[in-house]
Amino acid sequence: MSQHADRRYQVTLHPIFDRDFVHLGDHLQYRSDDEDHGLEAAANACSLALYEIGLDNLLDDRALYIDLPVAWLARPELWPMPAKRMVIGLLGTTALGEAELEGLDVLKARGYRLMSGTDQDSALTALADVVRLDAGRDLDDPRLAGWQTGSQPMLATGVDDDTRLEAARHAGCTLFTGGYLASPRRHRRSVSGTHGNKGIQIRLVSELYREDVDLSAINDLIVQIPHLHVAIIKRANSSFFGQADRQSSLMRAMQVLGLQELRTLVATMLLSSNFPSSRLTLRLALVRAFMCEQLAQPFSDIDAYDAFTTGLFSLMDVLLETDRQTLLAEVPLGPAITGAIETRRGSLGALLSLAEDYEALAGEPDAQADSARLRDCYLAAQQRTEALMQMTL
CATH class of the missing domain: 1.10.3210.10 (Hypothetical protein af1432)
Structure with missing residues (x-):
C-alpha cells in the first residue's frame, strides 16, 4: 500500500446490552475503502477510536469489544490499552498454532478478555471469556447446551427483531447487540498521506x-x-x-x-x-x-x-x-x-x-x-x- 494513497476509514460502534437492557459495552467494527482487514486496517481503527476520539469520549466507562487479526498476537506492543476494558476477538477461522496459543495466554495474563465465535478454533473457545453467537444462525448449535451450563456469557449478535431477541434470551444469552436494540454509531476519517508542510x-x-x-x-x-x-x-x-x-x-x-x-x-x-x-x-x-x-x-x-x-x-x-x-x-x-x-x-x-x-x-x-x-x-x-x-x- 502506498504511503500517500488517499483513503477513507470508518469505524462503527454496535451497542451491547445485558438482559435488563443496560448498555454495557460496544463492539467496534472497521473497514477501509479497499476492504483490507489486515494489520493496517486494524491499526487505523485503533488509532481513530482509541487515540483520536479517545476511549472515554467514545465509551464512557463501558468495555470495548474489538476483532483483531491473528498477526496482532505477535505484536504485544501494539495491543490496545487499557487491557481491563478490552474484549478481544480474532478475525477469521484459521486454526491456531502453538505461537498463536502462547500469544493468547499472554493476552489473558495481561488482563485482556477474549471473545470467540462458534465457527472459530475450539482452542480459542476454550480460553474465551465470551462466546459470540449469531442470533439468526447459531441458536440451534449442538454445543449450545455446554455453553448454557458453563461460566462463559453468551453474546447474541444480529438481534434485528423481537423474535430473535426472545429466541436469544430463551437460549441463555445474557448479552445482545443488533439493530432492533440500537442503531450503530459511525465515525469516518479521510487520510491522504502526510498532512502539513x-x-x-x-x-x-x-x-x-x-x-x-x-x-x-x-x-x-x-x-x-x-x-x-x-x-x-x-x-x-x-x-x-x-x-x-x-x-x-x-x-x-x-x-x-x-x-x-x-x-x-x-x-x-x-x-x-x-x-x-x-x-x-x-x-x-x-x-x-x-x-x-x-x-x-x-x-x-x-x-x-x-x-x-x-x-x-x-x-x-x-x-x-x-x-x-x-x-x-x-x-x-x-x-x-x-x-x-x-x-x-x-x-x-x-x-x-x-x-x-x-x-x-x-x-x-x-x-x-x-x-x-x-x-x-x-x-x-x-x-x-x-x-x-x-x-x-
Missing part, C-alpha cells in the same frame, strides 16, 4: 531543541499547524495542570505546559499527523524513548530527558521521512545525543542499545528471567506511551 515540521523540531529556546519563534510556526495549535491549548486547559482560568492564548498555553511537556506533545502530534500506519512506528519510538528515560533513572550522571530524547530521535528520521544526517545537522541535539544515535557511543548510546535489544525480546514468552529490571522499564514505558497517545491524539 514538512519544512515547517522540521523547523519546529529544530527550534524546540535549541539551547536558547525562543517561544515567539515556536509560536509563529505552530500557528501554521492548526491541529497542533488546538491540541496545545486543550492540553494546557486539562485538569492535569489545574488552571483556574481557561487559557486561549497559544503563548500562555505553551508556558503552562513547560518546555519538556511541549517537546513531547509536539513530537507526538507532528508524527501522528502522518499516514496512520506511521502511528505503529510512533508508538515504538515513544516506548523506546520512555524506556531509555526509565533506564537512566538510577544514574546520577545521565540526564533522564536526554535519554528520552535519544530514544525518540533514534526513529525520528523514519517518522519524518527525512535523511537522518540532514535531520541531525538541522536539530541541535548536542554531541552526546547525536553520538549515541549515530554510533551508540557513550552512556546514552549504551542505554539506547539496551532498549533496542530488549524490544526484540519483549514479545518472547521465554525472555530471560534475569531481565526483570528491563521488563519493568519496558512495561512502564508502554503504559506511559498509551496514556500520552490517548491524551494527545
Whole structure:
C-alpha cells in the first residue's frame, strides 16, 4: 500500500446490552475503502477510536469489544490499552498454532478478555471469556447446551427483531447487540498521506531543541499547524495542570505546559499527523524513548530527558521521512545525543542499545528471567506511551 494513497476509514460502534437492557459495552467494527482487514486496517481503527476520539469520549466507562487479526498476537506492543476494558476477538477461522496459543495466554495474563465465535478454533473457545453467537444462525448449535451450563456469557449478535431477541434470551444469552436494540454509531476519517508542510515540521523540531529556546519563534510556526495549535491549548486547559482560568492564548498555553511537556506533545502530534500506519512506528519510538528515560533513572550522571530524547530521535528520521544526517545537522541535539544515535557511543548510546535489544525480546514468552529490571522499564514505558497517545491524539 502506498504511503500517500488517499483513503477513507470508518469505524462503527454496535451497542451491547445485558438482559435488563443496560448498555454495557460496544463492539467496534472497521473497514477501509479497499476492504483490507489486515494489520493496517486494524491499526487505523485503533488509532481513530482509541487515540483520536479517545476511549472515554467514545465509551464512557463501558468495555470495548474489538476483532483483531491473528498477526496482532505477535505484536504485544501494539495491543490496545487499557487491557481491563478490552474484549478481544480474532478475525477469521484459521486454526491456531502453538505461537498463536502462547500469544493468547499472554493476552489473558495481561488482563485482556477474549471473545470467540462458534465457527472459530475450539482452542480459542476454550480460553474465551465470551462466546459470540449469531442470533439468526447459531441458536440451534449442538454445543449450545455446554455453553448454557458453563461460566462463559453468551453474546447474541444480529438481534434485528423481537423474535430473535426472545429466541436469544430463551437460549441463555445474557448479552445482545443488533439493530432492533440500537442503531450503530459511525465515525469516518479521510487520510491522504502526510498532512502539513514538512519544512515547517522540521523547523519546529529544530527550534524546540535549541539551547536558547525562543517561544515567539515556536509560536509563529505552530500557528501554521492548526491541529497542533488546538491540541496545545486543550492540553494546557486539562485538569492535569489545574488552571483556574481557561487559557486561549497559544503563548500562555505553551508556558503552562513547560518546555519538556511541549517537546513531547509536539513530537507526538507532528508524527501522528502522518499516514496512520506511521502511528505503529510512533508508538515504538515513544516506548523506546520512555524506556531509555526509565533506564537512566538510577544514574546520577545521565540526564533522564536526554535519554528520552535519544530514544525518540533514534526513529525520528523514519517518522519524518527525512535523511537522518540532514535531520541531525538541522536539530541541535548536542554531541552526546547525536553520538549515541549515530554510533551508540557513550552512556546514552549504551542505554539506547539496551532498549533496542530488549524490544526484540519483549514479545518472547521465554525472555530471560534475569531481565526483570528491563521488563519493568519496558512495561512502564508502554503504559506511559498509551496514556500520552490517548491524551494527545
